[in-house]
Each structure stands twice: as structure tokens, then as C-alpha cells.
Amino acid sequence: MDREIRDVVIIGTGPAGYTAAIYTGRANLKPLVIEGHQPGGQLMITTDIENFPGFPEGIPGPELMSRMRQQAERFNVDFVYGSVTDADVSRSPFSITLDDNREILARTLIIATGATAKWLGIESEAIYRGRGVSACATCDGFFFKNCRVFVIGGGDTAMEEALYLTKFASEVVLVHRREEFRASKIMSLRARKNSKITTMLNEVVEEILGDGMKVTGIRLRNVKTGELTEHACEGVFMAIGHEPNAALFKGQLDMDDYGYIRTNAHSTETSVKGVFACGDVQDFVYRQAVTAVGTGCMAAVEAERYLESIR
Ligand code: NDP
Numbered sequence: 001m002d003r004e005i006r007d008v009v010i011i012g013t014g015p016a017g018y019t020a021a022i023y024t025g026r027a028n029l030k031p032l033v034i035e036g037h038q039p040g041g042q043l044m045i046t047t048d049i050e051n052f053p054g055f056p057e058g059i060p061g062p063e064l065m066s067r068m069r070q071q072a073e074r075f076n077v078d079f080v081y082g083s084v085t086d087a088d089v090s091r092s093p094f095s096i097t098l099d100d101n102r103e104i105l106a107r108t109l110i111i112a113t114g115a116t117a118k119w120l121g122i123e124s125e126a127i128y129r130g131r132g133v134s135a136c137a138t139c140d141g142f143f144f145k146n147c148r149v150f151v152i153g154g155g156d157t158a159m160e161e162a163l164y165l166t167k168f169a170s171e172v173v174l175v176h177r178r179e180e181f182r183a184s185k186i187m188s189l190r191a192r193k194n195s196k197i198t199t200m201l202n203e204v205v206e207e208i209l210g211d212g213m214k215v216t217g218i219r220l221r222n223v224k225t226g227e228l229t230e231h232a233c234e235g236v237f238m239a240i241g242h243e244p245n246a247a248l249f250k251g252q253l254d255m256d257d258y259g260y261i262r263t264n265a266h267s268t269e270t271s272v273k274g275v276f277a278c279g280d281v282q283d284f285v286y287r288q289a290v291t292a293v294g295t296g297c298m299a300a301v302e303a304e305r306y307l308e309s310i311r
Helices: 015-026 041-045 061-073 123-127 137-144 156-165 185-193 289-310
Strands: 003-011 032-034 078-080 084-088 094-098 103-111 115-117 148-152 171-175 197-200 203-210 215-222 228-232 235-238 242-244 275-277
Touching (some): 003 015, 015 103, 123 203, 137 156, 156 185
Parallel strands (some): 148 235
Antiparallel strands (some): 094 103, 115 242, 203 215
């Protein structure tokens, strides 16, 4: 088995990973980036990004990611296609095993594996994703001006998404599968007080309805009575939680109750020296490309300083 030792290994190629690559590449640390099997992260399924500074006309998600990659390529960054199947950060240098069994040793490790939005898993949801079905109000809310939209979920994210959508939509219907919201009191109250938001409780999504091109409505089932009802709408936002992609590090790095990697305040340092986490794998609050870029930069700067300290 080949073993190579690198100063910097970055796992993940969303905005956080590419930014960490650009910075560490430019600092001459010859980083190795492990791309995963779907390079580019969550933005690869985002149509238009209108809030990434520097692109006044907006930019398609895949194009933004392709530009970030090209920028990283300028700075002597090595990319490896493939996924990490095992990671051991119990001793330095850290060991990373890829799915082709190659082992890579790393003096610093930057984890930028992101998070994955949870989906209901029904067929119609997949058909209309990007055509009325979304899991990100901040990304797509703008496209639903004066529309009626549904938000699925009862946690803080659902409240926040619903409130955000009232800026654009004419009506926001919050659909929750139970009688009680899981969200914090303050967030639930804020949503309930908003005159544009109505709630439907004890309801689950049976089907997303559409004309083949776009969403036209939603079919709900009442979990108490079994009654099926259909409602016209232009958009359906899933807000049933996110899964941080951090399973590889369970038991090795400190995490919160939801599995997000804990980082020190104002830093990307994790509970293991030399291991840094940036982007959505450590951030459930902002989850924006811009904030991921910011923490990717922080991780790179901190990795560089750490390497200097051990030399
Ligand atoms: P949560 O896990 O808190 O909530 C998920 C919600 O989706 C729950 O109401 C759950 O229902 C519902 N749900 C899950 N699966 C399904 C399904 N298959 N069908 C229908 N409904 C489903 O996730 P969030 O993303 O809301 O929050 C995660 C963490 O992030 C929390 O700690 C939250 O407080 C935090 N957060 C904080 C914010 C802030 O402070 N501003 C903003 C956003 C999030 P049920 O209740 O029945 O389980």
C-alpha cells in the first residue's frame, strides 16, 4: 500500500474546501484535496446564486464551483477523485484511507465535508427539485414573489425558513407532522404571530403535485383522520433538518448532539490539534456559501500557523 505524507489534506470540495485549497496552495503548502464522488458540494444542485458578492447578475451554482476549482488549480493544488472510507486522527500524522485503499498521512487535516439536507424521499419531491421544491429559502425564496408556498417541518429551521419566505411569498403554510412544534418558543411564537404564515398540524406530505415542469400543488394526509387534501401552491420548502457529513470522525472529535463538529470560538480548531473544520460540517446557523468561504479561509490560515508551530 502506498503512503504519502502531506502538510495539508483537505476533505471536501464545496466553497469551504476550495477556499482552504486556494489559501494553502497560495501559501506553498501543496495541499491535497479529496474531492468525493460528487465534487462541488450542495451548490451543484443550486440553480442561480444571487447573493454571492462579486456577481451582480448572479451565477449558476455549478459555474461558481467550477470557477473556485480553476482558481485552486492555479496554486499547485493536487486533487484526488474518490471518497474517504476511514480516518484516524488519534495520532499525528493523521491517517486518511481512500476508497481505493490508498492511505495518506497528513500533518494537518481540514474537514470541509459539508452537510446534506434531509429529504422526505418521495419520488415527486425528486422530480420537482429545483422546479419548485427546495431545501433552502435563503437560496431560492426570491423566486417565489407573490406565490403561495408550503414549508415542511416543525423545528427552528422550518420557523426560520417560513419567516424568511414571508418577505417574498403572499402566503406561507407551515406543515408539521405533530401537534406541537419542536422549535424553540421564541421562534414558534414569531412564526405564529406573522400574519402571512398559517399552520397545518398533524399533516404529512403524501405527494408533490406538478404539471411535469413545475410544482402546482401538494397532497397532504392527516395522520389522525387519514384524510387526504390537495392544496394549490407554487413552491414547497423542505425544512426537516440537515445531516452533517461527519460520521467518519464520530468518537474522535467533539461534536454537538446533532453530529456537527465542535470548533473553538472564533476559530476552526477542533478538539484535536492540527485538525480543523470549516463550512457546514461545523455550522448549523448560517449555512451560506459566503460563510463557508470565510471559515475555509480561517482553516487555511490556522493550518499554516499550526505547521509553523510544529517545525
Ligand atoms: P430539527 O431536527 O430540530 O427539526 C426537524 C423538524 O422536521 C422536526 O419538527 C421534525 O418533526 C420534522 N421532520 C423530520 N423528519 C421529517 C419527516 N420525514 N417528515 C416530516 N417532518 C419531519 O432540525 P432543524 O434543522 O430545524 O434544527 C437543527 C438544529 O439547528 C436545532 O438545534 C435548532 O435549534 C438549530 N437551529 C437554530 C436556529 C437558530 O437559532 N436561529 C435556526 C435553525 C436551526 P418532529 O418534531 O416530529 O421530530
